Amino acid sequence: MREARLSFERLSWICGCLALALAPDLGRLPVWILATAAAAMAIRLSLAALGRDSLPRTLRILLALCAVAALFLQFRTFNGITAGTALLALVAGLKLLETRTRRDVCVVALIVYFLCLAALLVGSSFWLLAYLIGVCWLTTATLLRVTVASASPEWRASLRYSGKVLLHAVPIALALWLFFPRFAEPLWRVAGDDQSAVSGLGDAMSPGDITELVLSDRIAFRVHFGGAPPPPEERYWRGPVLHEFDGRTWRRGEPDFGAAPALIPAGPEYRYDISLERQRYNWLYLLEWPMQWNLPRGLLTGDYMVVLPAAAGRAIDVSATSVTHAQSSGLLGDARRRRDTRLPQGSNPRTVALAHRLRADHPAALDFIAAVLSKFRTEEFFYTLTPPPLGADSADDFLFDTKRGFCGHYASAFAVLMRAAGIPARIVTGYFGGSYNPYADHWIVRQSDAHAWTEVWVEGRGWMRVDPTAAIAPTRIDRSVRDAQNAVGVFGIEAVGHLPWIADLRLRLDALRELWRARILQYDQDSQQTVLAHLMIPDPDARKLIIVLASALSLVLAWLTWQVRGELTARPADSLSRSYARLCAKLAARGLPRRPHEGAETYAARIAQSRPELGLVVRALCRQYNELRYGPGHSSGEAARFAAAVRAFTPRDSRGS
Amino acid sequence: MRLRQSATRKLRAWTARRFGVDTLPHQINRRRIYILPSRHGLALAALIIAMLIGALNYNSNLGLAFAFLMVGVALVAMHHCHRNLLGLVVDVDPEADGFEGSQVHLNFAFYNPSALDRFDIEIHCADLGTAARSIRAGSRAQLGVDVPAVRRGVLRLSQFELRTRYPFGWFRAWTYVQAPLLAYIYPRPMGDHRLPASAAAQGTATSAEQRGEEEFAGLRTYSPGIPLKHMAWKVLARGGEAAVRHYAGDVMEPEWLDWDALDGIAPEARLSQLCAWVVDAEAEQRRYGMRLPQLELRPARGAAHRSACLRALATYPAGPD
Numbered sequence: 001m002r003e004a005r006l007s008f009e010r011l012s013w014i015c016g017c018l019a020l021a022l023a024p025d026l027g028r029l030p031v032w033i034l035a036t037a038a039a040a041m042a043i044r045l046s047l048a049a050l051g052r053d054s055l056p057r058t059l060r061i062l063l064a065l066c067a068v069a070a071l072f073l074q075f076r077t078f079n080g081i082t083a084g085t086a087l088l089a090l091v092a093g094l095k096l097l098e099t100r101t102r103r104d105v106c107v108v109a110l111i112v113y114f115l116c117l118a119a120l121l122v123g124s125s126f127w128l129l130a131y132l133i134g135v136c137w138l139t140t141a142t143l144l145r146v147t148v149a150s151a152s153p154e155w156r157a158s159l160r161y162s163g164k165v166l167l168h169a170v171p172i173a174l175a176l177w178l179f180f181p182r183f184a185e186p187l188w189r190v191a192g193d194d195q196s197a198v199s200g201l202g203d204a205m206s207p208g209d210i211t212e213l214v215l216s217d218r219i220a221f222r223v224h225f226g227g228a229p230p231p232p233e234e235r236y237w238r239g240p241v242l243h244e245f246d247g248r249t250w251r252r253g254e255p256d257f258g259a260a261p262a263l264i265p266a267g268p269e270y271r272y273d274i275s276l277e278r279q280r281y282n283w284l285y286l287l288e289w290p291m292q293w294n295l296p297r298g299l300l301t302g303d304y305m306v307v308l309p310a311a312a313g314r315a316i317d318v319s320a321t322s323v324t325h326a327q328s329s330g331l332l333g334d335a336r337r338r339r340d341t342r343l344p345q346g347s348n349p350r351t352v353a354l355a356h357r358l359r360a361d362h363p364a365a366l367d368f369i370a371a372v373l374s375k376f377r378t379e380e381f382f383y384t385l386t387p388p389p390l391g392a393d394s395a396d397d398f399l400f401d402t403k404r405g406f407c408g409h410y411a412s413a414f415a416v417l418m419r420a421a422g423i424p425a426r427i428v429t430g431y432f433g434g435s436y437n438p439y440a441d442h443w444i445v446r447q448s449d450a451h452a453w454t455e456v457w458v459e460g461r462g463w464m465r466v467d468p469t470a471a472i473a474p475t476r477i478d479r480s481v482r483d484a485q486n487a488v489g490v491f492g493i494e495a496v497g498h499l500p501w502i503a504d505l506r507l508r509l510d511a512l513r514e515l516w517r518a519r520i521l522q523y524d525q526d527s528q529q530t531v532l533a534h535l536m537i538p539d540p541d542a543r544k545l546i547i548v549l550a551s552a553l554s555l556v557l558a559w560l561t562w563q564v565r566g567e568l569t570a571r572p573a574d575s576l577s578r579s580y581a582r583l584c585a586k587l588a589a590r591g592l593p594r595r596p597h598e599g600a601e602t603y604a605a606r607i608a609q610s611r612p613e614l615g616l617v618v619r620a621l622c623r624q625y626n627e628l629r630y631g632p633g634h635s636s637g638e639a640a641r642f643a644a645a646v647r648a649f650t651p652r653d654s655r656g657s
Numbered sequence: 658m659r660l661r662q663s664a665t666r667k668l669r670a671w672t673a674r675r676f677g678v679d680t681l682p683h684q685i686n687r688r689r690i691y692i693l694p695s696r697h698g699l700a701l702a703a704l705i706i707a708m709l710i711g712a713l714n715y716n717s718n719l720g721l722a723f724a725f726l727m728v729g730v731a732l733v734a735m736h737h738c739h740r741n742l743l744g745l746v747v748d749v750d751p752e753a754d755g756f757e758g759s760q761v762h763l764n765f766a767f768y769n770p771s772a773l774d775r776f777d778i779e780i781h782c783a784d785l786g787t788a789a790r791s792i793r794a795g796s797r798a799q800l801g802v803d804v805p806a807v808r809r810g811v812l813r814l815s816q817f818e819l820r821t822r823y824p825f826g827w828f829r830a831w832t833y834v835q836a837p838l839l840a841y842i843y844p845r846p847m848g849d850h851r852l853p854a855s856a857a858a859q860g861t862a863t864s865a866e867q868r869g870e871e872e873f874a875g876l877r878t879y880s881p882g883i884p885l886k887h888m889a890w891k892v893l894a895r896g897g898e899a900a901v902r903h904y905a906g907d908v909m910e911p912e913w914l915d916w917d918a919l920d921g922i923a924p925e926a927r928l929s930q931l932c933a934w935v936v937d938a939e940a941e942q943r944r945y946g947m948r949l950p951q952l953e954l955r956p957a958r959g960a961a962h963r964s965a966c967l968r969a970l971a972t973y974p975a976g977p978d
Contacts, residue, residue: 081715106697106826110704113727117708120719129719133726140730140825147826150777150789161824165737169729176725183713314716523718557732564736568744568771 006105008048010146011096014105014112015041017139018092021115024123024131025085030074033086036067040093054098064094085118105146112139126516137166168563171556179549181542182525201239201429201450203252203281205408206394219277220431220449221285222514224442226271230287232433234324236453236465237445238288239430240281241303243339245419247347248394250412250427253339256302261332261462263289263304267325275317275517282311285430285445287322288465294319302336303426304463317522328462332424340424340457348416351395355420365423365458369466372417376410376471379403383472407469411452414468424457428465439511576634579643580625587618590651600626614651621645669816672833679835682748682768685819690742690832692735698827701731731827738828741821744771745778745792747834749817753804754841754964754971756932760803761812761840767798776824781831782817782838789821804840809928811972812840841971848930850919912938913956914947914966928970935970939963949973 022029022037047054054060067090075083092111099105116132140162145153153161221237229235242250270287284298284306295318298306332340343352362368380403387405390397395416398409411427418425432451434443453467519527532540532548584594587607594603604622608615624642628634668691676689694702705727712720746768755761763782769775769792777789782802792798804812817838820831914934919927931947938945939958946956947966954966
């Protein structure tokens with residue numbers, strides 16, 4: 001094959017495409033990989049600018065070996081998105097170093113396409129998709145410029161052409177996307193990718209932990225209630241339950257798969273659909289107390305968590321029902337009682353002493369709880385998101401010294417007091433509240449709604465929810481909560497979040513985001529069946545899906561063929577030419593075709609000679625055409641009048657009159 | 658590779674049987690355009706399959722959307738590749754000439770009657786390809802293929818192929834045009850035998866200047882080979898038939914290039930010698946005739962006469978060697 005040397009300009013375009021395709025990986029890939037790719041581009045471009053082709057072969061091989069070895073040292077695997085993307089980035093960079101021919105550019109272009117896909121496997125926003133389609137567009141234009149050997153299309157023409165190719169590809173993509181069968185389960189799991197998640201509650205809590213979450217504006221889940229939502233003070237979204245305490249940190253401990261004490265509903269039932277964002281752990285967040293959920297694999301644990309066998313690794317939608325008031329019946333087993341009253345030996349001595357003192361004054365459990373809560377309420381306890389640090393005996397430090405903290409501190413200190421007094425207590429973490437979005441009719445629960453509260457076992461009453469944070473007097477809630485939240489948004493729209501129209505805009509955006517998530521990101525087997533049902537196809541199943549896919553594709557391809565062939569025949573660009581062509585066609589149908597060399601005047605003169613009865617009209621029309629065409633410019637109204645005149649004109653057969 | 662060659666051969670034979678001989682100029686019909694992915698196209702297919710598997714595996718609807726977009730791009734590219742040949746009008750000089758040892762230049766002409774530019778059209782003929790060529794919308798273009806003239810004789814080509822890889826090089830579309838092409842390969846002009854004296858002496862032409870003073874003797878009908886300056890243009894302009902002025906003193910005796918004059922030389926060498934004589938005679942604007950066994954070409958001159966003589970030499974049956 002004849003291979004011309006690549007021009008600097010073309011090389012820089014393909015380098016640009018590669019750089020753009022790697023841009024979403026900034027911050028995800030190790031810096032040295034991106035730096036290597038950038039350096040490879042810089043070297044190749046400067047070589048091209050100097051008129052040289054590429055580095056010596058031995059040097060290239062050496063570089064490749066070094067890069068692959070370094071990559072392996074970094075990741076210990078080539079499997080998984082991050083390692084795979086890193087490998088592709090390095091390969092693309094090295095390939096650029098030896099790029100001399102059109103063929104090499106084609107290879108780099110393929111790598112760029114794949115990098116776009118890899119970025120989409122990680123990200124999921126609309127803007128990312130739009131951006132990467134843009135990159136694909138540029139790459140395709142570059143590929144066109146590089147592969148056309150006989151002419152050198154202008155950049156603008158290449159971009160227009162490849163844009164058109166992409167536009168024509170959209171219906172095909174749409175048909176495939178709508179009807180291509182989806183699998184419920186991944187084909188195989190790739191190890192080591194789930195860590196790339198996602199903030200959220202963990203299976204351990206130190207009093208200070210929740211601060212990071214509260215400062216995060218990320219959405220944890222969205223909820224749509226089938227009927228009226230529960231009152232605000234009852235919107236506790238139950239997450240991991242923590243049992244083990246080491247003096248400072250609460251941990252979940254061994255999952256409790258024993259039977260949960262039966263719940264006796266004592267209030268209305270709420271039906272809702274909850275869409276959980278991707279998270280690292282395998283539990284669901286459901287409204288307390290969960291009664292039913294439509295995930296057959298979701299198990300209820302002994303402490304009323306609903307857990308999946310493994311983390312879903314993606315967003316999940318659940319329909320569930322819950323009651324906000326319920327009583328757990330039966331007795332607490334010995335093992336559970338032991339677990340939920342255990343405190344580490346000798347830790348938090350002052351708190352233990354306080355518990356013993358209070359318990360002596362209030363022998364009844366409910367009285368004791370009330371006494372503790374009133375202590376929180378009446379003494380100088382403050383709620384703040386910026387509390388002073390605590391020592392090893394966190395409850396002692398908090399209750400007697402700092403007296404400043406937030407939900408984690410209060411829940412932890414409260415649970416320690418309960419346990420010290422022999423009352424079984426545990427920490428429940430989850431979310432509280434949520435904000436309503438009227439545009440999407442759902443409630444948004446963000447990471448900033450993360451919360452921790454406690455549950456105590458009271459004989460005869462079962463597990464009771466006690467939220468000690470709620471006992472703090474509102475006047476002692478530190479204004480810096482608000483300030484801390486504002487601090488998050490210095491670079492976002494948060495800082496002006498109190499402006500009503502900004503808040504409104506955020507809600508609208510959220511509604512769009514939810515639409516995007518529900519309709520696009522979560523489109524699955526069930527959604528396909530719904531689409532088929534909308535198409536009036538009875539009993540949709542996989543086989544019918546394939547038939548629909550095949551027919552949709554045939555339709556689209558027929559349209560494409562028609563479209564592509566249609567472009568071969570020219571259509572006069574402006575309305576004036578079209579009208580004139582119509583006039584000529586009408587006359588030609590009467591056996592008076594215009595000869596190719598005839599101008600409008602000559603043509604009209606010839607017709608006037610052979611068919612005097614038509615002459616007058618045709619002459620007038622042709623003169624009008626000439627005036628419009630060659631005159632000092634015409635308005636669209638004049639062109640439209642001419643078009644109407646041509647339409648009205650019907651040449652009669654001379655024999656007929 | 659061999660599989661591909663034999664498949665190509667079979668396809669060519671089948672097209673020849675199925676569609677017969679095409680009339681020239683030939684407009685390319687959509688039923689006759691074949692298309693297959695190129696090596697890059699196969700790489701793209703593998704890439705798209707990898708994309709699909711990746712997206713399905715990660716349950717990424719956006720990834721799937723992107724992979725499907727690439728499927729769409731590939732399908733559109735396929736249609737565009739096919740369209741790049743569709744409706745193109747191709748013509749070729751059915752006869753071409755060349756001397757043994759040099760090249761026969763096959764001259765193809767394209768017309769693109771459509772509203773779209775065509776890019777990267779190649780012609781492949783007798784296992785030879787041309788550089789790619791673009792043809793703008795509504796315009797014409799010429800493309801030549803130089804076939805090496807290996808042996809004296811007539812090279813018969815029954816078919817040529819138009820190919821394109823436009824746009825992106827992912828597909829290769831091609832079509833076969835059945836057009837009998839004759840490439841006359843003249844003998845190599847060689848040999849240092851002089852013309853036999855009897856023919857040569859009288860054959861030296863009197864120059865035009867000398868003849869200019871001669872007496873005008875009337876008009877004769879034009880026959881190819883007579884110099885244009887003898888044309889009676891006025892007669893032609895009046896609408897009469899082409900005529901030439903005839904001069905009384907035009908007594909130039911033609912020279913005969915005679916096979917028999919080269920007795921005792923091998924037949925191919927004789928042909929080479931005759932070829933050299935024809936080339937020389939024409940270059941010196943002499944009138945010459947040629948005698949071969951069973952063939953006599955009456956004396957004349959001009960390109961057509963030269964080519965008739967040379968073609969006679971090219972088609973002269975090869976000896977029993």
